[in-house]
Amino acid sequence: MEHLKWEFDGGVNPPAPGKSPCMVGVVASSNLEVLAQPADLGGKCRFEVATTVAHFDEAWKAVFEDFMERQKPRDVIFAINDFAAIPPVVSIRLDQAWETLSAS
Amino acid sequence: MHMALPSASKHEKLSSVEKGFGPGKVIPAARTVEFLETVIRSGDRIIHEGDNQKQGDFLIEQLARMNPSKIHDLELCASCLGLPEHLDLFENGLASRVNFAYAGPVGARLAEMVFDGKVKIGAIHTYVELYARYFAELIPDVVCLVAIEADRDGNLYTGGNTEETPALIEAATFRGAIVVVQVNKIVDKVSRVDIPGEWVDFVVESPKPFHLEALFTKDPAMIDETRILMAMMTMKGIYAKYLPKVLNHGVGFNTAAIELLLPTYGVELGLKGKACTHWALNPHPTMIPAIKTGFVEAIACIGGEVGMERFVSAHPEIFPLGRDGNLRSNRFFGQITGHFADMFVGATLQIDPLGNSSTVTASRLVGFGGAPNFGAENRSRRHLSPAFLKAGKEAHGHEAMPQGRKLVVQIVETFQAANKPTFLERLEAWDAMEKAGFEIPPVMIYGDDVSHIVTEEGIANLLLCRSFEEREQAVRGVAGFTPVGLKRDHKAVENLRDRGIIQRAEDLGIRKSDASRDRLAALSIHDLVRWSGGLYNPPSRFRNW
Numbered sequence: 016m017e018h019l020k021w022e023f024d025g026g027v028n029p030p031a032p033g034k035s036p037c038m039v040g041v042v043a044s045s046n047l048e049v050l051a052q053p054a055d056l057g058g059k060c061r062f063e064v065a066t067t068v069a070h071f072d073e074a075w076k077a078v079f080e081d082f083m084e085r086q087k088p089r090d091v092i093f094a095i096n097d098f099a100a101i102p103p104v105v106s107i108r109l110d111q112a113w114e115t116l117s118a119s
Numbered sequence: 120m121h122m123a124l125p126s127a128s129k130h131e132k133l134s135s136v137e138k139g140f141g142p143g144k145v146i147p148a149a150r151t152v153e154f155l156e157t158v159i160r161s162g163d164r165i166i167h168e169g170d171n172q173k174q175g176d177f178l179i180e181q182l183a184r185m186n187p188s189k190i191h192d193l194e195l196c197a198s199c200l201g202l203p204e205h206l207d208l209f210e211n212g213l214a215s216r217v218n219f220a221y222a223g224p225v226g227a228r229l230a231e232m233v234f235d236g237k238v239k240i241g242a243i244h245t246y247v248e249l250y251a252r253y254f255a256e257l258i259p260d261v262v263c264l265v266a267i268e269a270d271r272d273g274n275l276y277t278g279g280n281t282e283e284t285p286a287l288i289e290a291a292t293f294r295g296a297i298v299v300v301q302v303n304k305i306v307d308k309v310s311r312v313d314i315p316g317e318w319v320d321f322v323v324e325s326p327k328p329f330h331l332e333a334l335f336t337k338d339p340a341m342i343d344e345t346r347i348l349m350a351m352m353t354m355k356g357i358y359a360k361y362l363p364k365v366l367n368h369g370v371g372f373n374t375a376a377i378e379l380l381l382p383t384y385g386v387e388l389g390l391k392g393k394a395c396t397h398w399a400l401n402p403h404p405t406m407i408p409a410i411k412t413g414f415v416e417a418i419a420c421i422g423g424e425v426g427m428e429r430f431v432s433a434h435p436e437i438f439p440l441g442r443d444g445n446l447r448s449n450r451f452f453g454q455i456t457g458h459f460a461d462m463f464v465g466a467t468l469q470i471d472p473l474g475n476s477s478t479v480t481a482s483r484l485v486g487f488g489g490a491p492n493f494g495a496e497n498r499s500r501r502h503l504s505p506a507f508l509k510a511g512k513e514a515h516g517h518e519a520m521p522q523g524r525k526l527v528v529q530i531v532e533t534f535q536a537a538n539k540p541t542f543l544e545r546l547e548a549w550d551a552m553e554k555a556g557f558e559i560p561p562v563m564i565y566g567d568d569v570s571h572i573v574t575e576e577g578i579a580n581l582l583l584c585r586s587f588e589e590r591e592q593a594v595r596g597v598a599g600f601t602p603v604g605l606k607r608d609h610k611a612v613e614n615l616r617d618r619g620i621i622q623r624a625e626d627l628g629i630r631k632s633d634a635s636r637d638r639l640a641a642l643s644i645h646d647l648v649r650w651s652g653g654l655y656n657p658p659s660r661f662r663n664w
Contacts, residue, residue: 039632045536046343074600077600077605078600081600101532101533101534101535101536102533102534102599102600103345103532103533103534103574103575103576103599103600104343104345104575106575106576106599106600107344107345107348107575107631107634110631110632111631111632114630114631114632115632
């Protein structure tokens with residue numbers, strides 16, 4: 016099991032007020048679960064990854080940068096339990112979690 | 120009065136059989152090898168019937184057991200090299216050259232044997248191309264076919280899986296080739312005459328029924344949210360836009376997802392009655408809900424599908440049936456029907472930045488099957504089809520001569536596994552070309568035949584691209600986190616997006632959380648059985664209840 020962590024600045028969209036943490040996805044082969052929770056991070060956004068697959072740091076970083084660029088979230092912790100999901104699945108799960116967290 | 124006589128060589132072969140086996144068309148199964156050695160000469164061109172569904176397994180086993188000191192240097196022609204015995208013919212020194220269309224199950228071994236020089240490939244064809252060559256210059260000497268029943272006069276019942284039998288026998292029987300057929304049963308009266316006995320020289324009752332692959336059965340349980348998202352984008356961004364009436368779908372899960380979304384999302388989009396009414400398609404089990412909800416008016420079948428027999432027979436308004444009430448399929452006609460459809464939707468293993476795609480990789484020579492003819496611009500003259508005109512306007516609207524255009528859509532996930540990108544700077548077909556000594560790379564669908572590429576990242580409309588540079592950025596712009604996708608020119612891609620050449624899910628008003636399995640009309644094979652009113656009878660490996 017590999018544990019990775021990234022933090023990004025530059026988000027402008029906070030979660031909708033009063034949102035409780037949400038969970039999307041499932042830990043099954045080629046899939047992952049994302050737990051998204053509002054947190055006061057002073058405008059930052061944090062990604063914590065537990066994964067069964069090593070040596071994909073660059074791919075994770077690329078997926079998170081793309082997600083930040085598209086959705087611009089702030090003050091959220093995305094905790095990810097990954098079971099060898101391909102990058103587009105990670106991307107979709109993040110979008111799904113953010114759609115729930117940002118919906119008013 | 121003039122009597123047509125068989126060619127000298129056929130005449131001689133027929134008399135040798137009569138001498139050794141007595142009169143009549145029925146050959147005892149136990150003497151098949153001896154019989155084949157009587158009708159086959161070294162250097163003969165042998166067509167063996169077998170496609171991605173039915174396979175003449177008994178005859179290819181018997182062919183592989185012939186004596187190579189008597190018979191060698193055969194040229195084997197087969198649509199699908201689907202069984203190990205196809206390659207045993209080469210391993211055993213009986214054959215030296217092969218022409219085929221598809222080699223899925225033995226693709227890896229074939230690649231090794233070709234790279235080792237044990238097999239010389241004439242060419243990797245499309246189905247239609249291969250059939251056409253049988254009529255032009257690959258005229259056969261001996262043709263080995265498959266049927267369900269034969270009578271003693273050689274009349275054949277080929278039934279729902281008629282597939283390529285009519286094309287192969289037509290190319291053989293009027294050219295003096297010997298026609299041998301393996302049948303599941305020799306009967307007094309065949310269920311219906313699919314092939315007249317006059318065209319058949321010999322029949323052999325095989326010890327067990329011929330091999331039949333349930334290739335078109337896709338379990339709805341395997342359809343995940345990524346596929347549903349891609350299906351929804353395709354339906355909203357392409358089906359609802361062009362309203363294609365005549366369609367062909369590939370065999371994959373992406374198109375199975377669309378089939379299962381027709382009765383739900385398709386209805387929401389207003390497609391019912393306006394699009395997807397006529398199909399060139401096998402009886403896909405995943406089409407059952409769309410058929411039961413009245414989406415479909417007619418389906419022309421390329422082949423049959425295991426377990427769908429009773430459902431098909433119960434729907435004479437949809438499927439082509441014989442007087443006996445059973446399906447009649449035809450691969451040659453079905454391929455042509457699909458070629459002239461409004462739209463093809465399929466998938467592939469690899470795509471390059473210009474949209475060229477191939478399923479041939481450096482280690483597997485799998486060939487292509489039906490995709491190249493289905494998935495090719497057809498230069499049609501069907502000026503009345505609105506989908507064809509609309510696509511043509513996008514592709515040729517700026518040119519002096521107005522033309523229509525077929526829609527050729529590739530749906531792919533950007534990765535097949537964590538380290539296996541679908542998008543590559545250079546197709547492995549190039550490596551296969553170099554290793555196998557081909558003149559040109561074995562490309563399945565050329566980039567300029569493709570109208571749209573759909574990935575989980577969005578839709579690229581290649582019809583609207585006005586230069587190779589634009590097409591390249593359109594492909595890179597939907598290639599996700601693959602090396603091809605990461606090398607995109609972000610500014611150029613944003614420009615393409617502003618012009619509607621690239622569309623993301625959000626541009627189409629689709630939320631990622633909309634892509635949920637609840638939308639599928641059936642979630643399992645068992646659901647499909649229920650939809651069919653119990654008429655669909657899936658093979659046991661798909662039953663888990």
